Amino acid sequence: MSQPSKEASLYYLRQTIDLAKQSLPKPTNFRVGCVIVNFSDVDAPQVLSTGFTLELPGNTHAEQCALSKLAAKHSLPEEAIPTCLPPQFNATLYTSLEPCGKRLSGNLPCVQRIIATQTDNPNGGIKKVVFGAKEPGTFVQDSQSCRLLTEAGIAWEYLPDFEQEILQVAMEGHVKDPKDVSASTKDELKSKEEKDKLNELSAKQQEQARAEAAPRNPKKRMMDTTLE
Numbered sequence: 001m002s003q004p005s006k007e008a009s010l011y012y013l014r015q016t017i018d019l020a021k022q023s024l025p026k027p028t029n030f031r032v033g034c035v036i037v038n039f040s041d042v043d044a045p046q047v048l049s050t051g052f053t054l055e056l057p058g059n060t061h062a063e064q065c066a067l068s069k070l071a072a073k074h075s076l077p078e079e080a081i082p083t084c085l086p087p088q089f090n091a092t093l094y095t096s097l098e099p100c101g102k103r104l105s106g107n108l109p110c111v112q113r114i115i116a117t118q119t120d121n122p123n124g125g126i127k128k129v130v131f132g133a134k135e136p137g138t139f140v141q142d143s144q145s146c147r148l149l150t151e152a153g154i155a156w157e158y159l160p161d162f163e164q165e166i167l168q169v170a171m172e173g174h175v176k177d178p179k180d181v182s183a184s185t186k187d188e189l190k191s192k193e194e195k196d197k198l199n200e201l202s203a204k205q206q207e208q209a210r211a212e213a214a215p216r217n218p219k220k221r222m223m224d225t226t227l228e
């Protein structure tokens with residue numbers, strides 16, 4: 001089966017970045033985009049579905065959305081996705097970030113959803129996965145998804161050409177490491193620190209004022225008087 005050119009792959013990978021940018025920044029996952037393309041006629045590729053993180057209701061991933069939307073397009077339930085990717089298709093799934101192999105939420109990882117497109121579908125399903133960045137170790141370390149794809153007989157390709165941009169888009173909304181906070185964030189932090197100090201100071205002043213207003217120890221008062 002003929003393969004897409006590198007130029008075509010970069011074109012669709014770029015589309016995944018534009019899709020990822022549509023996702024709402026959230027500190028608990030990455031912003032990812034996904035495009036599923038049928039290359040059965042390599043000169044006339046056909047986009048079968050697209051998706052981005054949180055596009056569909058719930059805690060949804062880009063690849064999950066693209067696959068669910070593919071089934072919905074055919075008015076089929078998600079379990080019927082293999083029927084949407086028959087053997088005569090040469091379907092490549094492009095995703096800005098490597099498909100997840102494990103999810104902190106415990107939801108079904110996307111790599112399993114991709115592999116499931118082959119269930120009861122000999123020679124069909126997703127035949128290749130192309131991604132532009134490896135999963136950073138923010139939530140899950142040492143992703144095993146590429147190994148799982150290989151074991152399932154699905155080809156994969158890592159094209160790092162847009163990696164920096166992909167990671168920047170993916171991590172938008174994440175709490176930054178204090179070592180690499182931007183100048184403006186540093187200013188914000190500094191002014192917050194100053195505000196906190198002021199609050200602390202005024203708390204001390206208030207405490208002092210309260211202590212002065214409270215009835216004083218009679219013994220001390222006597223001493224005060226004696227001293228006067």
Ligand code: HJL
Nearest residue numbers: 029030032053061062100103104105139
């Ligand atoms: C990919 C996505 C997305 C992630 N990865 N390839 N596409 N959000 O759309 C991977 C990350 C998981 C965390 C949290 N993110 O998302 O490892 O809450 O988002 O299930 O493990 O898990 P949940």
Ligand code: ZN
Nearest residue numbers: 061100109110
């Ligand atoms: Zn996923």
